[in-house]
Amino acid sequence: MPNLAYPGPHNIHRHVLPNGITILAYENFASQSVVIDGVLSAGSIIEPRSQAGLANFATSLLMRGTQARGFAAIYEALEAVGAGLEFSNGRHTLEFAAQSLVEDFDLVLELMSQSLRTPTFPAEQIELVRGQIMTGLQIRANDTSRMAALAFYDMLYPQHPYGQSISGYFETIPHLTRQDFVDYHARYFGPRGMIIGVVGAVKAETAVAKIEAVLGDWQNPAQQEPPAVPSMARPVQQQRQHIAMPDKSQVDIILGLPGPLRAAPDYLDAKLMNTILGVFGMMGRIGENVREKLGLAYYAYSRLQGGIGPLPWYAGAGVAPENVDKAIQAILQEVERIQQEPVPAAELADSQAYITGSMPVGLETNAGLANVITDMAYYELGLDYLQRYPDLIRAITPQHVQAAAQKYLSTEQIAIAIAGSVDGYQ
Numbered sequence: 008m009p010n011l012a013y014p015g016p017h018n019i020h021r022h023v024l025p026n027g028i029t030i031l032a033y034e035n036f037a038s039q040s041v042v043i044d045g046v047l048s049a050g051s052i053i054e055p056r057s058q059a060g061l062a063n064f065a066t067s068l069l070m071r072g073t074q075a076r077g078f079a080a081i082y083e084a085l086e087a088v089g090a091g092l093e094f095s096n097g098r099h100t101l102e103f104a105a106q107s108l109v110e111d112f113d114l115v116l117e118l119m120s121q122s123l124r125t126p127t128f129p130a131e132q133i134e135l136v137r138g139q140i141m142t143g144l145q146i147r148a149n150d151t152s153r154m155a156a157l158a159f160y161d162m163l164y165p166q167h168p169y170g171q172s173i174s175g176y177f178e179t180i181p182h183l184t185r186q187d188f189v190d191y192h193a194r195y196f197g198p199r200g201m202i203i204g205v206v207g208a209v210k211a212e213t214a215v216a217k218i219e220a221v222l223g224d225w226q227n228p229a230q231q232e233p234p235a236v237p238s239m240a241r242p243v244q245q246q247r248q249h250i251a252m253p254d255k256s257q258v259d260i261i262l263g264l265p266g267p268l269r270a271a272p273d274y275l276d277a278k279l280m281n282t283i284l285g286v287f288g289m290m291g292r293i294g295e296n297v298r299e300k301l302g303l304a305y306y307a308y309s310r311l312q313g314g315i316g317p318l319p320w321y322a323g324a325g326v327a328p329e330n331v332d333k334a335i336q337a338i339l340q341e342v343e344r345i346q347q348e349p350v351p352a353a354e355l356a357d358s359q360a361y362i363t364g365s366m367p368v369g370l371e372t373n374a375g376l377a378n379v380i381t382d383m384a385y386y387e388l389g390l391d392y393l394q395r396y397p398d399l400i401r402a403i404t405p406q407h408v409q410a411a412a413q414k415y416l417s418t419e420q421i422a423i424a425i426a427g428s429v430d431g432y433q
Contacts, residue, residue: 013393017103017124019089020211021081021390025221027199031380032211033392035373039228041214043105043119044377046385048233049195050099052168052316064140065188066096070118071132074125078132078142084211090115091402094122098169099233099315100385107375109208113217117420124195128188135392140180147174149261149431151426152325154203154250159261159424162248167239195232198222201204204381236316239265250426257305258328258427260335263321264278266416269313269386277309277320278410279403282358284345284412285309292341293322303334315386320415339418346412349405 021034050064070092071078087091089109092115102124107115123227157172164170201222205214241264267277276430285291289299292310295306304324322342326334343357369375369391381393 014376014380015394016390017284018217019390020078020287021384024198024219025370026223026225028201028203028218028222028225030149030215030218031202031204032209032214032385033204033206033226033376033380034211035206035376036078036208038373039109039208041107041109041205041209042373042374042377043103043203044374044381045103045201045203045292046100046381047101047123047201048101048231049101049191050097050171051171052098052192052236053195053365054171055234056171057179057386058187059139059171059179059181060173060234061187061191062101063096063173063175064136064180064183065128065191066094066101067124067136067140068128068132068188069094069126071136073121074127076118078129080359081122084114084118090104090217092118092122096173098173098318099198104374104377112207112209115264116217116221118325119226123222124225126192128185128192130185133185133188134390137183137235138181141177143174144177144180146216149252150356152323154184154247154252155261155323155424157320157397158248158250158426159263159319159422162243162246162424163264163422165241169239169316176257183273187408192225193229195233196200197227198225199230200226200232202381202384204377204384206377206380209237212281218294239317240423241265241417243420245419245421245423246256247423247425249429250424251428251430252426254427255427257325257402258331258425258429259323259325260331260423260425261321261323261336262338262421263319264415264417264421265317266311266320267313267411268317269315273407273411273414274313276403276407277373277415278313278363278411279358280408280411280415281309281311282362283354283408284341287361292345293338297324297334297337297342300335303337306391307334307338320358325374331425331429335423336381339421341419342412342416346409346416348409350408352405355403355405357406359400359403 022030054061080387088111094103105115220353285293285308293307304326307324309322311320322338
């Protein structure tokens, strides 16, 4: 029996425009605001290695000038009414989010539409943003956590789009041109496959009509589909890479391997397994053992990403140089334990309660609702997913958790990246 307390098919209004845009509208009149959350398949997966950082760079320019407004005019219009609009880029998608009072909904939609459809990529703004990105890369080069992540992805995903940095590299960003951004926009921006979630104090039919007014006539016959996501086998054996940063007093460790797709039938089993391993409480078993009990790390955790491609499961820790090997061994011991021993019923119940109990908190805001509703459409989970979700989590058994750990984790076929100053690794 679906839990009608959560949004579902009975009150999420789905409408597909003739040009291919899917709109999901949820009415919430608790406050006089409205939020937009949208996705477009225009992520960094489209980039060749020589243009790494292209999609992220271009996305940063969308609000730097359009055919209708210049940079200053765009931000003055938003700030005058206290509204927000932003664009960001991931591996598969360009994402956009906006929030405003109901009376400013038309303005935000107009600015969003202009940024998506008619950015001008002004030359002076390109150089300003280029400078900001290069500064960000310099900061990354001095951050042990970010450098460990960079090495981890590069090692785990050789000859795969996931191995490339979304932000780019010192050798790629300086060579990206305005024409590169224009070409990227012409090839991948368009209505086909776009998903827009709208939540707030506006009637669903009104929201649909307003979005159709600014985007319904958008056509791009040249819009391309992103390339298919290649699969990725786990390493054949344990691999290690050390990024020498001798002036750092802390070392960051990231270890992991390719994880399950979001569409995998046992994805939620793997999610609960990871919650036990490195999320719940003081960062799960990994945090409790590596940080609290053994005192080997400043922080220790694990993450399971899940996506339309083989994004990784990984564990991370920040440690003193002398504790690197001990911390790695302690994390791998927890991986082995969850593979070999069924999770006690009480521990399983605690993590199930944490997952199901935290869900309503994420749905308390319009922004949280809009994000979840858009994700449900993007991953094709069904509009009743939120209503089914608590029961799906509660149905997971210790055997399901153990099977997921045995299937998706390994202590041997794993990549280990270390960034910092460590004797014996330099």
